[in-house]
Amino acid sequence: MRGLIGNRWAELGAMALLIGLVGLILPSGYYFRVGALVLVSAIAALGLNLLLGYAGQVSLGHAGFVGIGAYAVALLPTYWGVPTLLALAGGAVFSGLLALALGRPILRLKGHFLAVATLGLGILVAMVLTNEARITGGPDGMPVPRLELFGTRIRAPETWYWITGGVLLVATFFAQNLLNSSTGRALRALHDSEVAARAAGIDVARIKGIVFAVSAIYASVSGSLLALLNGHITPDVASFLNSIELVTMVVLGGMGSLLGSLIGAAVLVILPQALTIFHEYEHLLLGSFIILIMIFLRDGIVPTLRKRFTERGS
Amino acid sequence: MSLLAVKGLGIGFGGIRAVDNVTFSTEPGKIFSIIGPNGAGKTTLFNLISGVYRTESGSVTILDEEVTRLSPEALAARGMARTFQNLQVFFRMSALDNVMVGAHVHEAPRGLSHLLGLPSTARENRQTRDEAMALLTRLRLADVAERTAGNLSYGQLKRLEIARALASRPKILLLDEPAAGCNPTETAEIDEIIVEVARSGVGILLVEHDMKLVMGVSDRVLVLTQGRVLIEGTPAEVANSPAVIEAYLGTGLPSLEATHA
Numbered sequence: 001m002r003g004l005i006g007n008r009w010a011e012l013g014a015m016a017l018l019i020g021l022v023g024l025i026l027p028s029g030y031y032f033r034v035g036a037l038v039l040v041s042a043i044a045a046l047g048l049n050l051l052l053g054y055a056g057q058v059s060l061g062h063a064g065f066v067g068i069g070a071y072a073v074a075l076l077p078t079y080w081g082v083p084t085l086l087a088l089a090g091g092a093v094f095s096g097l098l099a100l101a102l103g104r105p106i107l108r109l110k111g112h113f114l115a116v117a118t119l120g121l122g123i124l125v126a127m128v129l130t131n132e133a134r135i136t137g138g139p140d141g142m143p144v145p146r147l148e149l150f151g152t153r154i155r156a157p158e159t160w161y162w163i164t165g166g167v168l169l170v171a172t173f174f175a176q177n178l179l180n181s182s183t184g185r186a187l188r189a190l191h192d193s194e195v196a197a198r199a200a201g202i203d204v205a206r207i208k209g210i211v212f213a214v215s216a217i218y219a220s221v222s223g224s225l226l227a228l229l230n231g232h233i234t235p236d237v238a239s240f241l242n243s244i245e246l247v248t249m250v251v252l253g254g255m256g257s258l259l260g261s262l263i264g265a266a267v268l269v270i271l272p273q274a275l276t277i278f279h280e281y282e283h284l285l286l287g288s289f290i291i292l293i294m295i296f297l298r299d300g301i302v303p304t305l306r307k308r309f310t311e312r313g314s
Numbered sequence: 315m316s317l318l319a320v321k322g323l324g325i326g327f328g329g330i331r332a333v334d335n336v337t338f339s340t341e342p343g344k345i346f347s348i349i350g351p352n353g354a355g356k357t358t359l360f361n362l363i364s365g366v367y368r369t370e371s372g373s374v375t376i377l378d379e380e381v382t383r384l385s386p387e388a389l390a391a392r393g394m395a396r397t398f399q400n401l402q403v404f405f406r407m408s409a410l411d412n413v414m415v416g417a418h419v420h421e422a423p424r425g426l427s428h429l430l431g432l433p434s435t436a437r438e439n440r441q442t443r444d445e446a447m448a449l450l451t452r453l454r455l456a457d458v459a460e461r462t463a464g465n466l467s468y469g470q471l472k473r474l475e476i477a478r479a480l481a482s483r484p485k486i487l488l489l490d491e492p493a494a495g496c497n498p499t500e501t502a503e504i505d506e507i508i509v510e511v512a513r514s515g516v517g518i519l520l521v522e523h524d525m526k527l528v529m530g531v532s533d534r535v536l537v538l539t540q541g542r543v544l545i546e547g548t549p550a551e552v553a554n555s556p557a558v559i560e561a562y563l564g565t566g567l568p569s570l571e572a573t574h575a
Contacts, residue, residue, distance in 0.1 A: 189404045
């Protein structure tokens with residue numbers, strides 16, 4: 001049992017199994033839609049986990065990159081007739097390059113300063129999307145042309161569930177590859193001691209830039225898929241609240257656990273849906289639930305449970 | 315040609331010359347020790363040489379190549395490795411991963427092929443892992459290779475830092491109090507390791523409080539007081555110098571032996 005858990009592909013396998021099994025038992029379109037929303041959020045959370053959970057660099061502005069991805073698939077096909085998939089790739093490349101360009105100066109900062117700088121980045125994107133009302137529709141948002149694959153429009157929530165699940169698995173595969181390389185070891189090392197990492201010959205600025213760019217690309221792809229899934233988009237996707245929600249997903253699910261990103265996303269997407277029956281007490285209950293998780297599962301859901309499981313097993 | 319040559323190195327903090335006009339040079343395979351009372355500037359000197367601080371005056375060369383004011387990562391690429399007085403271990407990573415990070419300078423910086431998981435990455439990982447395991451075995455840490463570093467004992471962590479430093483296959487190794495806080499058995503182990511590493515041709519620069527260790531293993535000893543070089547010589551010369559005895563004990567005490575009492 002221990003060997004299975006320790007295996008580096010176990011998380012990818014567990015994730016595939018989870019997505020597959022849940023996909024088989026979901027009863028209706030509504031549930032598939034919620035499932036797809038979970039998977040879309042998990043892609044962004046996964047990228048942020050590389051930055052926050054593994055490399056230990058805080059970003060409070062990641063929703064900004066989600067916004068860039070979302071508006072890329074809304075604006076480019078609408079105004080310039082760019083094919084949707086190309087627009088998705090374009091948004092991802094732009095986000096990655098923006099992260100690389102801004103990463104150098106921003107990631108020199110530490111702790112609170114880094115948090116505030118990334119916060120500013122996110123707010124800037126949200127403001128541009130809101131104020132360029134002429135093309136973005138302002139606060140009311142804009143419709144997103146549907147994705148067409150093989151001549152058919154993708155609308156069914158079931159289809160979106162499987163597409164986003166596939167993308168999440170590919171994203172996990174890449175993340176796993178990165179972590180299991182010298183780049184991955186370097187980014188985990190600078191989390192614990194930057195001075196020792198530099199003494200070991202690690203170009204800290206370069207590694208931070210890479211992981212910031214990768215996480216930005218993940219956020220952008222997540223945003224594109226979200227826009228296509230919803231068919232309509234507003235600047236709210238890039239809001240500060242969404243950035244915080246992404247951070248909460250990572251911390252709740254488990255910093256430094258890829259499977260944790262999916263679990264964290266699931267909790268934060270499903271719970272508010274389930275709690276709507278309590279009407280005005282919804283937020284109170286959601287907050288209490290998160291506090292309880294952080295008290296009893298301090299390292300995040302997945303790492304804490306795994307630790308208990310392996311300790312009992314050995 | 316000396317391995318590491320330091321000439322007129324100096325830095326001040328708010329009017330105090332923490333390190334002032336320090337000059338010395340070291341040879342491959344030799345152990346060069348820096349001693350001095352608390353606050354003499356030993357660790358500051360180390361941080362200047364290893365690029366953590368930028369020197370205000372003087373120069374540092376490795377094998378006649380000018381490396382003054384280079385960053386720590388640039389110095390690592392030129393064959394310098396170091397350990398830290400206060401442990402700077404990657405506590406969340408396994409002991410094996412810690413040592414593998416040490417080999418970073420020998421791994422290709424190819425982020426994209428790492429992301430795609432190309433076969434070259436797997437090959438690189440295997441090679442680095444084999445080398446790291448060999449080092450862990452050499453430092454008697456093989457049985458804790460998969461343990462998280464945060465769960466290791468103090469003595470093990472001290473050795474783990476040395477293993478990580480050696481993973482870069484350094485020409486010059488800076489050890490900042492490798493035996494600080496270790497019990498006599500652990501100190502003897504570290505002693506043995508230092509001598510063995512020097513014998514393999516690595517030049518060693520050692521800062522250490524443990525006099526017995528320093529006098530036992532060093533080829534040359536430099537005494538630093540208030541940021542300046544008091545004396546440099548063989549361990550015997552240094553131990554018998556009246557100036558050293560005065561710097562350590564003040565006047566009025568008969569010999570250095572009193573420190574061991």
